[in-house]
Amino acid sequence: MKNFLSSLLATLTGLVIMTIVFFLILLGIVSASTSKEPVEVEENSLLLARFNAQILDRANEDPFALLFSGNFMYDEIMGLNQILKDLEKAKTDDNIEGIFMNLRSINAGVATLGEIRDAMLDFKESGKFIYAFSEAYTQKSYYLASVADSVFMAPEGMFLFNGLSAQVMFYKNALEKIGVEMQVIRHGSYKGAVEPFLRDDLSDENREQIEGYVGAIWGKMMEDISQSRGLSVEELNQIADDLSTIDSEKLVETGMIDALLYYDEVLTLMKEKMDVEEEEDLNAVSLKQYKDAPVKEKKAYSRDKVAVIYGMGSVVDGTAGEGYISSERISKAIRKARRDKSVKAIVFRINSGGGSGMASDVIHREVLLAAKEKPVVASMGDVAASGGYYIAAPADTILASPNTITGSIGVFGLFPNIQVLLNDKLGITTDVVKTRL
Numbered sequence: 001m002k003n004f005l006s007s008l009l010a011t012l013t014g015l016v017i018m019t020i021v022f023f024l025i026l027l028g029i030v031s032a033s034t035s036k037e038p039v040e041v042e043e044n045s046l047l048l049a050r051f052n053a054q055i056l057d058r059a060n061e062d063p064f065a066l067l068f069s070g071n072f073m074y075d076e077i078m079g080l081n082q083i084l085k086d087l088e089k090a091k092t093d094d095n096i097e098g099i100f101m102n103l104r105s106i107n108a109g110v111a112t113l114g115e116i117r118d119a120m121l122d123f124k125e126s127g128k129f130i131y132a133f134s135e136a137y138t139q140k141s142y143y144l145a146s147v148a149d150s151v152f153m154a155p156e157g158m159f160l161f162n163g164l165s166a167q168v169m170f171y172k173n174a175l176e177k178i179g180v181e182m183q184v185i186r187h188g189s190y191k192g193a194v195e196p197f198l199r200d201d202l203s204d205e206n207r208e209q210i211e212g213y214v215g216a217i218w219g220k221m222m223e224d225i226s227q228s229r230g231l232s233v234e235e236l237n238q239i240a241d242d243l244s245t246i247d248s249e250k251l252v253e254t255g256m257i258d259a260l261l262y263y264d265e266v267l268t269l270m271k272e273k274m275d276v277e278e279e280e281d282l283n284a285v286s287l288k289q290y291k292d293a294p295v296k297e298k299k300a301y302s303r304d305k306v307a308v309i310y311g312m313g314s315v316v317d318g319t320a321g322e323g324y325i326s327s328e329r330i331s332k333a334i335r336k337a338r339r340d341k342s343v344k345a346i347v348f349r350i351n352s353g354g355g356s357g358m359a360s361d362v363i364h365r366e367v368l369l370a371a372k373e374k375p376v377v378a379s380m381g382d383v384a385a386s387g388g389y390y391i392a393a394p395a396d397t398i399l400a401s402p403n404t405i406t407g408s409i410g411v412f413g414l415f416p417n418i419q420v421l422l423n424d425k426l427g428i429t430t431d432v433v434k435t436r437l
Helices: 002-034 065-069 080-091 110-124 139-145 172-177 192-198 204-229 233-241 248-254 263-273 327-339 357-371 419-425
Strands: 045-049 096-103 129-137 150-159 181-186 283-286 305-312 314-316 324-326 343-352 376-385 397-400 405-407 412-417
Touching: 080 096, 080 110, 096 139, 096 263, 110 129, 110 139, 110 204, 110 376, 129 139, 129 263, 139 150, 139 204, 150 248, 150 263, 172 181, 172 192, 181 192, 192 204, 192 412, 204 233, 204 405, 305 327, 314 357, 324 327, 324 357, 327 343, 327 357, 357 376
Parallel strands: 045 096, 045 283, 096 129, 129 150, 305 343, 314 324, 343 376, 376 397, 376 405
Antiparallel strands: 181 412, 305 324
């Protein structure tokens, strides 16, 4: 009995200590997230843009999100809304002389990059400069870099530029070998998501739509790069077809980049540009820091508001948090904005490939009700397809980026028949007793 009480006391003591430690960690996270001091931007400073984290339409600023999301890299997510806001602020900030983009692989959709690119073009209208540098350019990073006044790459760097492709993996034959038959209910010949379970190659309809959106995205990228770099679309496509970018020297000859320079040489160029002595360091502030820099000219306050509701991820039933378009949570947000008399319009930002038909219909209903009372604008991000398009449909106005993938209207259902797998392959059988025949 004595040993039992000692063990119980030790267990309770451990639980109390763990609770205290957990509370202190939680307090630290909240404190670090809420006690940010305004950043002082020195005169003659650079805005350092590193897009080395996943870029979503909005980064969750909730200090509890990191702890309860299970994603301990959550703080590394960048919000497109904040990036655009910071670039607009930097345009009129007298202390910011220019932007230095130090790029590598970028984890963002092409439509998202297009919005950042447009914001960079707007920034350049202020007369300030943009330099871009990378040790290895991907097609996405070069697409963004091409907007810069000067594009540089390390002499031994890598440059990927060979066009876009889309690959579909098919499972039908593999499932047949293990005795699984996938029974499919589908409406629409172009609803290609189920084809991997029905075929071993692309149908004509699916091939047509994939060629359509891949070609459209590549065409838009080439058009934008052409305007920024002074190369024709035909020249750019020829460079991609010939794999000319494998040879670094040809990058300069073709005009894809301006020079092959090491990082320190690029810094020296920027020092000369900003009249900074060679031995001095450049004043630089990162995008992550700059979001806390105060805005000098505050806009006039108005009681009238525009509600911005973000729908990111798969459409699902229930109350799932950020990263999913859950029917109850999103419907509640739309309903709240509809009933709020100070909200004069609603912007519904959608970035989703669809999901639950039931959840989509629930949200569709709330958008429809809201549109009867006040203007509703649907803004599409990288993708707004299937259920993602359906929930946008009742809006008064639907806006999409030239690189947004949208459409794919229709439904499907998948039901695996595993009778052969269980009976013949594994020797498992079942029998049933029913209350009624």
